[in-house]
Amino acid sequence: METKRFIEKDPQLQKDDLIVITGAGGFIAGNLARYFKNKGFTRIRAVDKKPLYEWYLKVPGVESLCLDVSREENCKRVCEGAVEVYQLAADMGGMGFIERFRVECLRSILINTHMIEAAYRAGVRNYFYSSSACAYNVLLQQDPKVRALKESDAYPAMAERGYGWEKLISEMFCQEYWAERGMKTHIARFHNVYGPNGTWDGGREKAPAALCRKVIEAIDKKDLNITIWGDGTPTRSFMYIDDCVKGIDMIMHCDELIATPINLGSSELVSINELLSKVEKIAGVKLKRHYDPDAPRGVAGRNSDNTFIKKMLKWEPKTPLDEGLAVTYKWIQEQYHNRKKGKRVVE
Numbered sequence: 440m441e442t443k444r445f446i447e448k449d450p451q452l453q454k455d456d457l458i459v460i461t462g463a464g465g466f467i468a469g470n471l472a473r474y475f476k477n478k479g480f481t482r483i484r485a486v487d488k489k490p491l492y493e494w495y496l497k498v499p500g501v502e503s504l505c506l507d508v509s510r511e512e513n514c515k516r517v518c519e520g521a522v523e524v525y526q527l528a529a530d531m532g533g534m535g536f537i538e539r540f541r542v543e544c545l546r547s548i549l550i551n552t553h554m555i556e557a558a559y560r561a562g563v564r565n566y567f568y569s570s571s572a573c574a575y576n577v578l579l580q581q582d583p584k585v586r587a588l589k590e591s592d593a594y595p596a597m598a599e600r601g602y603g604w605e606k607l608i609s610e611m612f613c614q615e616y617w618a619e620r621g622m623k624t625h626i627a628r629f630h631n632v633y634g635p636n637g638t639w640d641g642g643r644e645k646a647p648a649a650l651c652r653k654v655i656e657a658i659d660k661k662d663l664n665i666t667i668w669g670d671g672t673p674t675r676s677f678m679y680i681d682d683c684v685k686g687i688d689m690i691m692h693c694d695e696l697i698a699t700p701i702n703l704g705s706s707e708l709v710s711i712n713e714l715l716s717k718v719e720k721i722a723g724v725k726l727k728r729h730y731d732p733d734a735p736r737g738v739a740g741r742n743s744d745n746t747f748i749k750k751m752l753k754w755e756p757k758t759p760l761d762e763g764l765a766v767t768y769k770w771i772q773e774q775y776h777n778r779k780k781g782k783r784v785v786e
């Protein structure tokens with residue numbers, strides 16, 4: 440049995456304190472590594488199981504390790520000497536992935552189980568966990584005119600099968616490592632995140648990237664048709680990546696939020712049809728829409744209730760969707776044309 444740590448007030452995080460970021464070959468954690476580097480942190484350890492050439496961002500001056508953190512021995516190596524750990528590694532993707540590969544999603548429990556234990560044993564001061572809005576009760580998300588989800592809506596639990604339940608259980612690990620063992624943990628429930636340097640093709644991409652790519656492809660192939668998954672009516676909110684990394688930093692460094700799940704998402708609700716209209720406007724094109732009723736579509740509606748984050752941090756993700764989408768479209772367009780020219784791109 441483990442004894443509870445003596446809990447003291449944290450000293451100020453120093454610029455040469457070691458920060459560990461897992462999943463850093465992926466979208467959000469890669470951007471997070473760059474964010475901390477730009478803030479002047481000098482010791483950042485970025486970790487991902489993917490080979491380095493597949494990472495979206497390789498941040499100069501950041502230690503980059505290719506290790507599988509679902510393995511206990513690797514987690515020990517990764518957490519050695521760390522002051523803070525940001526755990527963002529997960530086997531995940533958009534609806535097409537999480538509805539089809541529930542076993543892979545559930546197996547991410549190995550990552551969180553070993554990472555949090557290794558962090559505790561290494562004496563890590565603060566541990567961040569990237570949860571998801573998929574942890575919320577699906578019965579509250581059956582109408583496109585959804586009531587925005589507040590933090591207490593996760594219980595009674597009826598999370599998204601596979602992916603959502605894994606997130607809920609990992610949240611519970613974080614809460615109990617604080618309650619029983621005194622390690623400070625922080626939990627953000629991300630609502631759809633989008634932006635440059637993320638998945639845009641290959642089956643794991645989410646709606647904003649998928650629609651941008653399809654529009655770019657339609658223009659390129661001069662075939663002005665587009666197929667939309669489902670009937671286009673489901674609603675979602677989408678958070679721009681810069682808001683996401685800033686929010687992670689703020690949540691991690693707020694002592695009032697220890698072991699307290701909090702929404703990190705935009706509250707600008709749009710339907711998939713509206714999202715496509717925005718992309719069309721950016722691209723200056725109008726496509727003929729076809730709907731695929733058999734494709735994965737997820738819950739009917741989901742939005743982030745930001746009452747709690749506004750109260751705790753006096754802040755909420757605010758980048759307008761039109762603005763973030765324009766930057767994302769441009770980035771995907773570059774990737775698309777580079778790939779076409781035979782240049783190496785990361786999808």
Ligand code: NAD
Pocket residue numbers: 461462463464465466467468486487488489506507508509510526527528529530531532550569570571572628629630631632633637638645
């Ligand atoms: P991503 O797929 O781009 O990045 C995840 C990274 O984790 C990948 O690069 C992958 O290779 C790595 N990974 C997977 N298993 C690993 C392992 N065993 N060891 C080491 N690395 C491993 O995903 P993302 O969008 O950047 O998501 C980051 C986190 O945020 C995830 O936990 C995800 O569940 C959560 N989240 C994301 C969103 C979103 O909209 N992107 C929404 C809710 C929650």
